[in-house]
Amino acid sequence: MVVDDSAIARGIVTRTLDGEEGIEVVSSVPNGLMALKAIGNHEVDVVVLDIEMPELDGLAALPRLLELRPGVKVIMVSSASQRDADISLKTMTMGAADYVAKPKAGLGGAESFRAELVSKVREHGARDAKTVPARPAPAAVPAPSPPRKLARKLARPEVIAIGSSTGGPQALAEVLRDIDSRLTQPIMVTQHMPATFTGLLAEHMTRYSGRSATEARDGEPLKPGHIYIAPGGKHMLVERRAAGGTIIRLDDGPPENSCKPAVDPMLRSLAKNFKERLLVVILTGMGCDGLKGAEAAIEEGGRVLAQDRASSVVWGMPGAVAQAGICEEILPLQLIGPAIFRIAGGEAK
Incomplete structure (x- = not known):
């Protein structure tokens, strides 16, 4: 799934990915709200998610997408610099799998951007050949064992x-x-x-x-x-x-x-x-x-x-x-x- 409010950027990313063997873009939408609606209707392994969008931006959509489809890999895309630690680390903290920065000159001639994006979509999509179903039934989790009792003399860690x-x-x-x-x-x-x-x-x-x-x-x-x-x-x-x-x-x-x-x-x-x-x-x-x-x-x-x-x-x-x-x-x-x-x-x- 490709999510970007720019029709031009969305089209370039979609054509780039769809043109690669083994990759299929099943949905291409202009904002986070539409992504939330669409993800329940498609089998999605990887979401390419823009950060700056109207109605519902990527930062707000990210945790909701992960909740709706546990296990999906989300690659964040933004016009912000890759050295912007606050944005990049915030998305990683929230569960994004990866992050790619849009080049300042636009996507048209940015071969390196497209090559990096294709590589990361392949990498993260290949980790799970089978998509995790949306809204799985919660599994019972066994209670943790009691903390270990240590009878031996304890050394100070180095x-x-x-x-x-x-x-x-x-x-x-x-x-x-x-x-x-x-x-x-x-x-x-x-x-x-x-x-x-x-x-x-x-x-x-x-x-x-x-x-x-x-x-x-x-x-x-x-x-x-x-x-x-x-x-x-x-x-x-x-x-x-x-x-x-x-x-x-x-x-x-x-x-x-x-x-x-x-x-x-x-x-x-x-x-x-x-x-x-x-x-x-x-x-x-x-x-x-x-x-x-x-x-x-x-x-x-x-x-x-x-x-x-x-x-x-x-x-x-x-x-x-x-x-x-x-x-x-x-x-x-x-x-x-x-x-x-x-x-x-x-x-x-």
């Missing part, structure tokens, strides 16, 4: 690992802002996000947290108190050096849980290298990425916290670890930052 997805940018901002400034451990974050946005996310987290946050680079050492964001399109791992110290390794292996970067590879690598001195935090997100990595952390003696259902945008990832019974605590978002400092900021218990 590194904090955070995994997040849908709703993650907003949750990350709150958690990182609420961690006491005296915390000295490096913080490693894998947020499901395309390459265009992980650098913007790092800029955003620097502003919100008061700490230095950067997109991780291959070979750089872990520094106290620094926040490392896994770059889009790469898994973020760590490696212990024989001469001492730990460095970041970026891995170009296949996606895991349909994600790249994925949380599981990061957690497995950290568990192997830090063992009982690892604290894992799983925040809001769809799916179960992070579950196997958290289990690996527990096997090595690490500790796991999860966000609770009520404060999560989607309780998939934190719900998976909660229901597996491997969480030490299941907490509302506003208590996670203080809990991190309580566990990692004090002496070993």
